[in-house]
Amino acid sequence: MTNFVDVCALNDINKDTGVCALVNGKQVAIFRPAATDELFAVGNFDPIGKANVLSRGLISDIKGQLTVASPLYKQHYVLADGSCLEEDVSIPTYSVKIENDRVLVAA
Amino acid sequence: MSAAQNIVVIGNGMVGHKFLESLVAIDDSKQYNITVLCEEPRAAYDRVYLSSYFTGKTAEDLSLVSEGFFENNNIDIKLNCKAESIDRSAKTVATSTNETISYDKLVLATGSYPFVPPVPGHDRDNCPVYRTIEDLEAIKESAKGSKVGVVVGGGLLGLEAAKALHDLGLETHVVEFAPRLMAVQVDEAGGTLLRTKIEELGVKVHTGKNTQNITDGDQCFHKMEFADGESLETDVILFSAGIRPQDAIARESEIELGPRGGISINDHCQTSDPDVYAIGECALWGGMIYGLVAPGYNMAKVVAQHISGTGTDTFEGADMSTKLKLMGVDVASIGDCHARTEGALSYSYNDEVNQVYKKIVVSADKKLLLGAVMIGDADDYGNLLQLALNGIELPANPEALILPAMDGMEKPALGTDALPDTAQICSCNDISKGAICCSVQEGAHTIGDVKAATTAGTACGGCAPLVTQVMNAELANLGVEVNTDICEHFAYTRQDLYNIIKIEGIKSFKALLEKHGTGHGCEICKPLAGSILASVWNEYVLDDKHIGLQDTNDIYLGNMQKDGTYSVVPRMPGGEVTPEGLIEIGKVAKDYGLYTKLTGGQRVDLFGAQLHQLPEIWKRLIDAGFETGHAYGKSLRTVKSCVGSTWCRFGVDDSVGLAIELENRYKGVRGPHKIKFAVSGCTRECAEAQSKDVGVIATEKGWNLYVCGNGGMKPRHTDLLAQDLDKETLIKYIDRFLMFYVKTGDRLQRTSVWMDNLEGGLDYLKEVVLEDKLGLASELEAQMEALVDTYQCEWKTTIESPERLKRFSHFINADEKDDNIKFVEERGQIRPASEDERLKNVDLIAVS
Known part of the structure; x- marks a missing residue:
């Protein structure tokens, strides 16, 4: 079922920033936090701002949880599970992995 | 209910106006018919800051009348209308405009007039005084074509007037009868230092000069001849030799005056006729005229309460301590600065190197502070005034209060806890310690909040350090810990981080976090550090080590709009643009279909640019000679x-x-x-x-x-x-x-x-x-x-680097656009489609 798609080279994502990839018609925001070697993939759509912008948000450590702060209105979405810390909304999460310095996403 | 009371106020100066404000604030003014007779052509204005008229303030700026004040409160103000006489038996006032106005209560707020010594020649041309806006106009007129100006009078107002002449570009002299400047407020040593400092600023001071005659000069318009045989030539002579109460109308109507003038009043500010009140500089209370505005305001409030029957406050005299900056020199005087109290002892400190003089006068038992003088450094004024006013017991070594802090010797700070709640902290606005503490209890936790809530420290600002002390003490009392940490990752203020970054030469967020922070940073501390790093080292903000710190707008060097598109603002220094430049901007906007609007800062804003278009747009703008406008920063x-x-x-x-x-x-x-x-x-x-x-x-x-x-x-x-x-x-x-x-x-x-x-x-x-x-x-x-x-120009750097440009694409792995961006047309341009328009899917413009 899990179908990983190669989206870019690891070095195409600046450390501590995100990019957006188009995977099976879905907009996926992929983050590369400086805090860890892991990557995170979540939906790119901001359900509060209603725009495809989350990949452009700041990676933010809130009480030990890695989140992305929406670039529009600054709500925090937890990268690991897609929950929102301020409002009763959530965003989808996707599997992502690094193989041979390539970034693979399943969506 | 009885008919409305007629209240007549003679004079609309600062104090007369305060009375009106106090009366209408206490009570619904509609139960009074208030008539104000104002001899001047304009209603109340701020005489304290009169000299600012010469530095650009207009008569409107100085006005104390809030918009619609007279109309809204049913007050009949008659300008250019002098009260000529009072008929106390008929209870009427006759005016210069031949009206007769009857009163139930009459308030005299006639103020004072400048004293002009009766020297022969004092009434020659070019001999103005310094009190009203008209006087300032006359001074300006006299100064035209003049080279030299003399102020007669070396008191507080005389020195203010000297500054005005100096500002008008005249060679300025001060002539004082007494042997020193500000003889009332300052002792001999203080006066000497004040003179030195003022002379250094280019004003010549002549003390102990008794002017005997003013006649035609040889080089200048006037020649002043002094009793000691010397003379001084000048084009303008400005008299500022003290004030006299404007009490003529009271004298003529046989209201009781003091032996040397001034309308005698009781504690309710009533004159010898209980239906006639006097307030401000025309009034004499306890044998004294109060020539400052704060006591006058107090009298105004007392009368407003007495007439309306809403309060029992009385006037009980006032403290005449002052602190001011005269021609840039700090001068302060508190209480008995001449040590006239029996048994009084004094300590003084005189630093000729830094030109600072301080003296304190203490009681015989050295327990109470009676007075003080400070020249050149009046930072201690607030503390010393509180010690004196509240009778707080002095430390064992009172001299430490005025000595500079030396190593190993702590300056005794006034614990504000020792002050009673009634202690007046801000004398301009009459704000007590209690009121400040109250505002803190109600949530004002910064000095800015406290000022906004109480108005303390918003007039002259001299009490601001003390207001801060009171606020901090109250915060401590409440157990409120004011957390100034910027976020959970750094236990520092912005200023701390700025200093750390600069002094330790820290050049990246990573290094800052490792050395001084915890965790991984957030959307508060990252942009903050990014900003400080840019302020200190000014490296390219999209450099690998800084890019993760940049907020929404900085990270793509554009202003993100609600739909995720950006606006583009080229710099247009001073709002100047050539036709060619404007045409090029227009072409870019047209080619990319951008919504175009002028900003408040005199430049053009282009909206609706998608991420991938930004580099192309900027390349064209830069080729046309534009630079980034930093609208995002x-x-x-x-x-x-x-x-x-x-x-x-x-x-x-x-x-x-x-x-x-x-x-x-x-x-x-x-x-x-x-x-x-x-x-x-x-x-x-x-x-x-x-x-x-x-x-x-x-x-x-x-x-x-x-x-x-x-x-x-x-x-x-x-x-x-x-x-x-x-x-x-x-x-x-x-x-x-x-x-x-x-x-x-x-x-x-x-x-x-x-x-x-x-x-x-x-x-x-x-x-x-x-x-x-x-x-x-x-x-x-x-x-x-x-x-x-x-x-x-960050955009120039960016478009020159293919590596950097990779990020300017909606998808890292595809050339498709964001299909969520939808525009409709309005007034001939694009705008983001509303939710409803998206759903109905009508009139959407194809996004290129």
């Missing part, structure tokens, strides 16, 4: 200007030229928040410079520099920092001012709020920027120079 935005003397019939100097020079100098400088400038070519102020962080206005004598204004949510007018500057000095001061703000401002704190929270306020800022009190000036200038030297 917490940095200098624009320097707005009027067209100035090059075209304008009224322009005094080239405002556009200066605006362009300033914008090019400070472009790209990042700070705690955005920074806006404006330059006006004359005092008509078409560029609205007095609402900007930095405003510059041309005058006949050079540039005036205004700072810390703001439009926006909480408008604030600027404060005048310095005047009549040449361009070089102007730029030097702006360099220092901006870097000092960058160094000490809080995160996202505009200069207006920064100023409101600056302990010591405008005076302190002047000391730092103009007088270099902190010894920082050359460092601040050098830092600014380094920022100017390392400026780069």
